[in-house]
Amino acid sequence: QDAIRIASPNKVTVLDPIVSAAGGNIEAYGQLYARLLRRGADGALEPGLAESWEISEDGLTYTFEMRDAKFSDGSPITAEDAAFSLTRVAKDEASAYPAGFAPIKEVTAVDEDTLQITLEHPSAPMLSNLEIFNAGIVSKDDVDARGVEGAFASDPVTSGPYMVEDWKPNDRITLTANPNFWREGLPKIQKVELIEVSDDNARATMAMAGEIDVNRSVPWAQVEEVNATEGVSVALEPSTVMYLVLPNHDKAPFDDLNVRKAAAMALDRAAITEAVTRGNAEVANSTFSNALNYHDASLQPPAYDPAAARKLLEDNGLTGTEINMMITPSFEQLATLLKAQWDAVGFKTTVERVDAGLWWSKLAEGDYQVTVNWYYNETEDPDLAVRWALCDTCGSDSYYTNYHNEEVNRLTDEALRELDDDKRAELYSRIQQITLDELAQIPLYYAPFSIAYADRVKGLTLTPALQWTLEEAELTAD
Amino acid sequence: MSPLLSVRDLSVRFGQTTAVDGISFDVERGSALGIVGESGSGKSVTCRALMRLLPPAARIEGTATYDGQDLLEMPLPALNRIRGKRIAMIFQSPASHLDPLMRIGDQVAETLRKHTTMKGQAVRDEVVRLLDVVRIPDPERWARAFPHQLSGGMKQRAMIAGALACQPDLLLADEPTTALDATVQKSVLDLLAQLRREQNLSMIFVSHDLGAVAQVCDDLLVMRRSKLMESGPVARIIDAPQHEYTRQLIASHPDRLALRPVADAGTGAPLIEARGLRVRYGGRSLADLVSGREGGFVAVENADLAVRPGETLGIVGESGSGKSTLARALVGLVKPREGTVHFDGAPADPAGRGRVAYLRDVQLIYQHPFEALSPRMTVTQAIAEPLRRHRLCPAREIGTRVADLMEQVGLPGKLADRHPRQLSGGECQRVAIARALAFDPRVLIADEVTSALDVTLQAQVMDLLLKLQKERGLSMIFISHDLAVIRRLCNSVIVMRRGRIVESGQTAAVFDDPKEAYTRQLIDAIPHLRAGAA
Amino acid sequence: MKLSPMFVTGVVLVLVWGLVAAAAPLLATHDPFAIDFAAILQPPGADHWFGTDNVGRDTYSRVVYGARLALYIGLLGVVAPLVIGMTIGLTAGYFGGWVDTLAMRLVDITVPFPFFVLVLSIVAVLGPGIENYFIALALVGWVGYARLARAEALVLRQSEFVLAARTMGFSHGYILLRHVLPNALSPVVVYLMTDVTLVILFGAALGFLGMGVSPPAAEWGVMIAEGQTYISTAWWISFFPGLAMVLIGVGFALIGDGLARMLRIER
Amino acid sequence: MDTLRYIAYRLLQAVPVLLGVSIITFTLMAATPGDPVRLLVGDRASAETIALIRDRYGLDEPVLVQYFTYLKNLLAGDLGASLRYRVPVSQLIAQHYPVTLFLVVYTVVLTLPPVIALAVWSARRQNGPADQVIRLLGVLGLAVPVFWLALLFARFFGVTLGWFPVSGFGDTLPDHFLHLFLPALSTSIWVVPILVRTLRAALLEEMGRDYVLTGQSKGLGDRQIFRSHIFPNSVLPTLNLFAVIVAYLLGGSVIVETVYAVPGMGKLMVDSILARDYFVVQGATLVFALTTIFVMLAVDLLSALIDPRVTP
Ligand SMILES: Nc1ncnc2c1ncn2[C@@H]1O[C@H](COP(=O)(O)OP(=O)(O)OP(=O)(O)O)[C@@H](O)[C@H]1O
Numbered sequence A: 001q002d003a004i005r006i007a008s009p010n011k012v013t014v015l016d017p018i019v020s021a022a023g024g025n026i027e028a029y030g031q032l033y034a035r036l037l038r039r040g041a042d043g044a045l046e047p048g049l050a051e052s053w054e055i056s057e058d059g060l061t062y063t064f065e066m067r068d069a070k071f072s073d074g075s076p077i078t079a080e081d082a083a084f085s086l087t088r089v090a091k092d093e094a095s096a097y098p099a100g101f102a103p104i105k106e107v108t109a110v111d112e113d114t115l116q117i118t119l120e121h122p123s124a125p126m127l128s129n130l131e132i133f134n135a136g137i138v139s140k141d142d143v144d145a146r147g148v149e150g151a152f153a154s155d156p157v158t159s160g161p162y163m164v165e166d167w168k169p170n171d172r173i174t175l176t177a178n179p180n181f182w183r184e185g186l187p188k189i190q191k192v193e194l195i196e197v198s199d200d201n202a203r204a205t206m207a208m209a210g211e212i213d214v215n216r217s218v219p220w221a222q223v224e225e226v227n228a229t230e231g232v233s234v235a236l237e238p239s240t241v242m243y244l245v246l247p248n249h250d251k252a253p254f255d256d257l258n259v260r261k262a263a264a265m266a267l268d269r270a271a272i273t274e275a276v277t278r279g280n281a282e283v284a285n286s287t288f289s290n291a292l293n294y295h296d297a298s299l300q301p302p303a304y305d306p307a308a309a310r311k312l313l314e315d316n317g318l319t320g321t322e323i324n325m326m327i328t329p330s331f332e333q334l335a336t337l338l339k340a341q342w343d344a345v346g347f348k349t350t351v352e353r354v355d356a357g358l359w360w361s362k363l364a365e366g367d368y369q370v371t372v373n374w375y376y377n378e379t380e381d382p383d384l385a386v387r388w389a390l391c392d393t394c395g396s397d398s399y400y401t402n403y404h405n406e407e408v409n410r411l412t413d414e415a416l417r418e419l420d421d422d423k424r425a426e427l428y429s430r431i432q433q434i435t436l437d438e439l440a441q442i443p444l445y446y447a448p449f450s451i452a453y454a455d456r457v458k459g460l461t462l463t464p465a466l467q468w469t470l471e472e473a474e475l476t477a478d
Numbered sequence B: 001m002s003p004l005l006s007v008r009d010l011s012v013r014f015g016q017t018t019a020v021d022g023i024s025f026d027v028e029r030g031s032a033l034g035i036v037g038e039s040g041s042g043k044s045v046t047c048r049a050l051m052r053l054l055p056p057a058a059r060i061e062g063t064a065t066y067d068g069q070d071l072l073e074m075p076l077p078a079l080n081r082i083r084g085k086r087i088a089m090i091f092q093s094p095a096s097h098l099d100p101l102m103r104i105g106d107q108v109a110e111t112l113r114k115h116t117t118m119k120g121q122a123v124r125d126e127v128v129r130l131l132d133v134v135r136i137p138d139p140e141r142w143a144r145a146f147p148h149q150l151s152g153g154m155k156q157r158a159m160i161a162g163a164l165a166c167q168p169d170l171l172l173a174d175e176p177t178t179a180l181d182a183t184v185q186k187s188v189l190d191l192l193a194q195l196r197r198e199q200n201l202s203m204i205f206v207s208h209d210l211g212a213v214a215q216v217c218d219d220l221l222v223m224r225r226s227k228l229m230e231s232g233p234v235a236r237i238i239d240a241p242q243h244e245y246t247r248q249l250i251a252s253h254p255d256r257l258a259l260r261p262v263a264d265a266g267t268g269a270p271l272i273e274a275r276g277l278r279v280r281y282g283g284r285s286l287a288d289l290v291s292g293r294e295g296g297f298v299a300v301e302n303a304d305l306a307v308r309p310g311e312t313l314g315i316v317g318e319s320g321s322g323k324s325t326l327a328r329a330l331v332g333l334v335k336p337r338e339g340t341v342h343f344d345g346a347p348a349d350p351a352g353r354g355r356v357a358y359l360r361d362v363q364l365i366y367q368h369p370f371e372a373l374s375p376r377m378t379v380t381q382a383i384a385e386p387l388r389r390h391r392l393c394p395a396r397e398i399g400t401r402v403a404d405l406m407e408q409v410g411l412p413g414k415l416a417d418r419h420p421r422q423l424s425g426g427e428c429q430r431v432a433i434a435r436a437l438a439f440d441p442r443v444l445i446a447d448e449v450t451s452a453l454d455v456t457l458q459a460q461v462m463d464l465l466l467k468l469q470k471e472r473g474l475s476m477i478f479i480s481h482d483l484a485v486i487r488r489l490c491n492s493v494i495v496m497r498r499g500r501i502v503e504s505g506q507t508a509a510v511f512d513d514p515k516e517a518y519t520r521q522l523i524d525a526i527p528h529l530r531a532g533a534a
Numbered sequence C: 001m002k003l004s005p006m007f008v009t010g011v012v013l014v015l016v017w018g019l020v021a022a023a024a025p026l027l028a029t030h031d032p033f034a035i036d037f038a039a040i041l042q043p044p045g046a047d048h049w050f051g052t053d054n055v056g057r058d059t060y061s062r063v064v065y066g067a068r069l070a071l072y073i074g075l076l077g078v079v080a081p082l083v084i085g086m087t088i089g090l091t092a093g094y095f096g097g098w099v100d101t102l103a104m105r106l107v108d109i110t111v112p113f114p115f116f117v118l119v120l121s122i123v124a125v126l127g128p129g130i131e132n133y134f135i136a137l138a139l140v141g142w143v144g145y146a147r148l149a150r151a152e153a154l155v156l157r158q159s160e161f162v163l164a165a166r167t168m169g170f171s172h173g174y175i176l177l178r179h180v181l182p183n184a185l186s187p188v189v190v191y192l193m194t195d196v197t198l199v200i201l202f203g204a205a206l207g208f209l210g211m212g213v214s215p216p217a218a219e220w221g222v223m224i225a226e227g228q229t230y231i232s233t234a235w236w237i238s239f240f241p242g243l244a245m246v247l248i249g250v251g252f253a254l255i256g257d258g259l260a261r262m263l264r265i266e267r
Numbered sequence D: 001m002d003t004l005r006y007i008a009y010r011l012l013q014a015v016p017v018l019l020g021v022s023i024i025t026f027t028l029m030a031a032t033p034g035d036p037v038r039l040l041v042g043d044r045a046s047a048e049t050i051a052l053i054r055d056r057y058g059l060d061e062p063v064l065v066q067y068f069t070y071l072k073n074l075l076a077g078d079l080g081a082s083l084r085y086r087v088p089v090s091q092l093i094a095q096h097y098p099v100t101l102f103l104v105v106y107t108v109v110l111t112l113p114p115v116i117a118l119a120v121w122s123a124r125r126q127n128g129p130a131d132q133v134i135r136l137l138g139v140l141g142l143a144v145p146v147f148w149l150a151l152l153f154a155r156f157f158g159v160t161l162g163w164f165p166v167s168g169f170g171d172t173l174p175d176h177f178l179h180l181f182l183p184a185l186s187t188s189i190w191v192v193p194i195l196v197r198t199l200r201a202a203l204l205e206e207m208g209r210d211y212v213l214t215g216q217s218k219g220l221g222d223r224q225i226f227r228s229h230i231f232p233n234s235v236l237p238t239l240n241l242f243a244v245i246v247a248y249l250l251g252g253s254v255i256v257e258t259v260y261a262v263p264g265m266g267k268l269m270v271d272s273i274l275a276r277d278y279f280v281v282q283g284a285t286l287v288f289a290l291t292t293i294f295v296m297l298a299v300d301l302l303s304a305l306i307d308p309r310v311t312p
């Protein structure tokens, strides 16, 4: 059997790389669409569809030399295709996540093999952003021929290691090796099944029964157990995922710094982390993930001090403040812990459980007091993370918490344009300092990916950017 | 030669109640034993006890030796080889003893399939033959019918056919002919007599009809209050009854009662009147629509009747001729396709508006009293229900009124808290009568009310009805197979056959000088009490 | 009327649970909501009789308190479906014709109707809470009762005693109540007592799908759902509430059988 | 002939039923907050993008207009397209429905024989040891949550013993039987007790009827009386309950479908609800409704066949 079966709680919903930035899709896009650059085993940027590149002195012009590669249908991948693809992701109204490409002024094909990207202003993370999931190169000819809807409906022309063999929406997508993939002799695994299995236990059972090779997400409670199972082992792989408490800065009571402070001091974050992740994650110390560049390890949020928290509330006449915590079902355990600790210092917490659909719309509308969630960043560069979670003018209202700080906003832009590493480190450190002081969010813990692999799978990992390294992985005969 | 069945000291107790108290009797091979007696005296219980068909609550004592084996001790598998094949039983209330979901033919065939080697077409042919023997017209058709589509008499005949199927040695017949009209009854009795001759059939024949018993049986048991009053050859008992109760029984037989001329009713306008009634069962199917046929089954055709205040109308006619259907149409249970009903001079719609007021005046007593009683209501509740719901008397007096009604129909007070299942056939019948009387109706439609009653009770009930008629001018429609009763009670009579009224007129006129051959046949078929015969 | 030992056992079981629910504060050894970081996932022992869960709460105390919610949900949850279902079913079967057609088409509309959409919308519109679960149950759960009752009524309406009641001029409502209902009750009672268990379980299934009672309520179904992930590492989290559920289910089932037996007319 | 006319009449009635179902579903989905587009494009999309896509899908029109558009397409045989997958709803249903149908039929097949055997066994020896054991096991099966039991089954039969696959549907017919065995079994475990209890009660009730005496008087053995008289008279209530349960199983299969990763309708439905994929929910509900109509019709016809007093 030469198919690798990967079960994930996330599902594939669309095959057009610019349309969605949801987990399951991101994981699939990586297999279908190659980018100009790729990440090597050590995480460094290496040539991808672009053989080489040059950046102008002022940092405003990027010139890429394309290699002789082919799409899955045999047609050549040209600079034209790359320009088309990158323009879509940067400028198309339907592009779900254009943030990383905002500085782009124009993408042009100079000739068949030469691509030029011009920027409005310098952008330090530009290269690494060109490696992320939605910067994949799609076939312009195909889109012209079949239209956007048709081209990506079920059998897109791909540039990555795989192409779609069969897609059963809401169940599984079967990929088969792209014979024209530019990396000679790769991928080694001919067939990939990405199966959506939402239930944790079902995935665990399937892995134990040998019905899948990879379990994308092993619940913390089962890490040890699954690891002990013969033929399967769990890998804890580095990620940029961080879990955090999201207070709504626009609504009482969390618009009050004292409340946020008391709420933070009430939490024994070390114990929470230990309890929830069974010791598999690291306690968070900053508003940045510790896997990001420029993460400042010297910072600390207010320490666990329930007495001080209670006193703070009493001093400000806030004792008995009612808190409504909105959660999705997957956060029950965490919510129970938060509620117990908050109530212990004088809050009155009610937990409101809603489904994910409702959660997102309430969050986006700012119709909540406090909630918990996680987020990840596509690259090690903190720019996108800051834009997503801490900057309120960057499109997402600081992860919809409505946290607003002029200085942070300014620093965000400054850091983007700054090309000097040390200076950037300083700027980002400052941002972390401010947001931690103001408790823009209450960081909880940094969680690795916990993935179970069957022993016959060799060389497969999930990168922090949510990309499977399938093209180099192997299945050994066992 | 030892008797076929020998019963010694048979007693049956339900808790505190003793239903049968130490009776003994023998049935010789080829002979017929009649059991008569008061309603509720334990006749049915005796029969069931012999077949071991009593509820677990019943405690049975004594012995019943059949062909050398004790039926009461025998292991069940052995008993099952006897039941149905060698001893067959006909139950008193055929309506509830037929499986509502099984076709008549199949129910008759069951014993054949179980006890004989007959198969397939042979069984079907035999079933048709049996139904024909018990005079079910068009047996092929009715074999395919379900019990609820049959008239009371037809169910009874189906039951008989089933019992006779395997040519048993001993037949336990519990009032097998109560629901049959005289002609059919005669032929069934003739049939039984013939079987006795030809197949040496023995039987126990329970009946209220001394005439029928006299015609069929050699020996007679008279029961009263769970005890055996007297026993002996039929002729001896009828000629020289030893016991006071037996004497009373014989004296109450319609044949022995003086023919009181029925008081003439007034000549006023009819109280209830029906014109051109036509009732059809079953709807029209698409095939019927296409072919223009009417479809269904026409049970009553173009029936007219009129009853004046204080008058009694008798309806007689063969079983299945539509008598009950006509009665049902009058109380709105079936909707006539054509025709009108007038009450008290005004058009009435028994099923539609004003039905409540109408039904307070027009009451029907059902042919099947057991089925007509709610299984979860006690005797008192059943009788009190109309009083309470219609506020026919002050709440305080309901208790006394119920007791009074029970007394009038001869129901002992100890039955007050019993459920229908714990009553004998006649007791149910009386509850139904009392319930109808509670309304104090102006028109009483009585469908076979006397058939389940022993003659003394019959006489008592008839006296009661006559008294009410005299006192309150009660009008009655009296459906019965018992022409003697009709003759005693009715001013006028209509004779029905196959859904049509074939003859009508003053009772005396019709009976003394029937116009129709059919009526003549009916009258001739009445079994008489042959004094000194045999 | 003689009470069968099984029925008595059932009543005693349910009464015991009622007592447990009433005396929960006395019986519980711990605060059912108190988390304890030091005692997470402790196996059953002297301190924690039924062990602890993934946030260190005492499973025994939670099971004891859970009896309250279980009885509340189980008993209240079936009331509305029973009443609505019986009314619709009996009326439909008894009257037949267009009444029946209408009622049964209502059934056709209700049955396929996605229960989860209903729960979701109701919760979204009215807010979360057990009461809304009841509303959803009332809207959907009546169907079983209706079909059962209708099947009985269809046959009963043809029986002679019902016809007799009609010719005694009683109103339809009265006949339905006094003559049809008592005779149609036996299968319904059995199902009712089954349904109590089903309703409790259904709440649990909602919890499994993430639509159930909000934490940190001590609800058996939710506890079982929570304990699932720990099935081979900390079996006690889901085992004890599961056992409790079985014990209360047995109680109600025995009561159902007993009641049916009392309703039966023995010959 | 009459039966045919009745069937035609009932199918005609399906039209208002389907209309009713679609209206209610539409209203409820419209009343439920939550934005399909937000879920579609992922958390990072900007408000502008979302607005654009909402507009593109016509989600900003008044509900009534949306409904009539839907209805118009429906009459033309078009169930619409999934917002999430952008494939026709009919394709999704064609993909998921057979799985669930198979599962439900399989469950029924696994359910009926034990129901009949156990109920009869238990009723014939009322209060005997077998009866007690059956009743106790029944309650056990009833009270154990399906998802929990299913998990245990999967671990035991699937992993420890390795007898059955624990997930999926398989590709060939024998495969389907194998793959769906555990899901069907887990479902029957709670369905069987419900039906056994109802049937047992009815059997006991019928055992007290007079026609049983007739059977006994004919010398029929207990077995035969049970088979040909008591049993047919008892099945009606159970049959009706059965119909309701079968109809519920279609939509309620989500639990076992989730635990055993079976790609069926239940999961499609719940996923679509959570994703506010309106048209899929609509289409799936209509398919459920149609199935229900057929199941109910079948049961009504069967009832009339069993009991001549029941006029359909
Ligand atoms: N299950 C029972 N429980 C209590 N008493 C019963 C039960 N069955 C019958 N009885 C009583 O036993 C007595 C005898 O009943 P049985 O049916 O034998 O009377 P019967 O002589 O056949 O009367 P009838 O001529 O009216 O049919 C009656 O008083 C009746 O009330």
Ligand SMILES: Nc1ncnc2c1ncn2[C@@H]1O[C@H](COP(=O)(O)OP(=O)(O)OP(=O)(O)O)[C@@H](O)[C@H]1O
Binding pocket: B148, B149, B150, B151, B152, B153, B154, B179, B181, B281, B282, B297, B299, B318, B319, B320, B321, B322, B323, B324, B325, B326, B367
């Ligand atoms: N529901 C029904 N469906 C079809 N045919 C029926 C139905 N009820 C009665 N019949 C038929 O109508 C005819 C008249 O029945 P009805 O009960 O009026 O007879 P009856 O004169 O009262 O007979 P009996 O003296 O035997 O009681 C019978 O042939 C019977 O089979």
Ligand SMILES: [Mg+2]
Binding pocket: B043, B044, B045, B092, B174, B424, B425, B426
């Ligand atoms: Mg009798």
Ligand SMILES: [Mg+2]
Binding pocket: B151, B152, B153, B323, B324, B325, B367, B447
């Ligand atoms: Mg009649």
